[in-house]
Amino acid sequence: MANTPNTSTGVEDIETSTSLTELTRCEGLWYEDGSIVLASEGVGFRVYRMLLAQNSSVFANMLAMSSPESNIDPSYDCPIVHMPDSAAQLRYLLLALHDVRATERLKRAPFMETIAVASLAAKYEIGHLLDSAVERFASMYPTSFNKWVTTRGTPVTPVLKPGQHHAALQLAHQLQMSHLVPVILLAMCYGGVRSILRSGLPPHDLEVLLLGFTKLQVMQRTHTFRWLYRPVVRCTAPASCNRRRAEMSLLMEKMFSCDKLYVFDLSLEQFSVPLSEVLCDRCVTDAFRTQKAGLESAWEDLPSVFGMETWHKLGAK
């Protein structure tokens, strides 16, 4: 941002002049009859002081204490308050605050908007926006296995980038939503090791995540595809079934040795050749039953993969 003061008499003049004259008016959040200008990163939002104070006790106290009447900006003929938040996040918060259908808006909000509104609504104690944004945020990281399977990669649970999961992790910590943390970490692991390394996590979190990734790789054999690695006692065609399981497990090992995880989302229905064509009826029944039990138990163990308490103790519903 260039400094273009009209009269340069000193550093203070420059800073004051810069802050007062260089604001870019935020489209959609510049009401001509607005009663206060919030400024952040060179962007100005001309909004209604009463609306801020009525919805947020933090804003109410802040505006009362700073007595903005004494800080009227001649350029805008109303008080100007410099905010510590990023302009992008502040814009999302103010858009939601000025939307009479904020609840509906937040039900469909994209990831960055959800994160911004939840984080700032918590900071400024704007209860109704916080509730809606938290609900939307939680829907992106379902804590039940069935919801994970059915909603992953859909508009409800978009496939997010590593940096976005990192932001989600920070928000979960800020809002003390520990029960979402295992799912956020799982989502990061699904991106593979390269993606984990690009996530920008601090060293300790990185270590937890990489160890977790390794444990999830092992769980593919011990839980999800356990049926591939052991004979079935009541099998009616042991020679043939054991041979076909050995062939399939070799193929599976090739898949497991890449930078991906299949622990929770490779269903037996997706196999190119139906199991009933290669295994006897009893082995097919065993495969489906063992995999279902393995998946459920793997999900149950998910928090422990990342060194966390059980779902129940974390407060998952």
Ligand SMILES: [Zn+2]
């Ligand atoms: Zn068999």
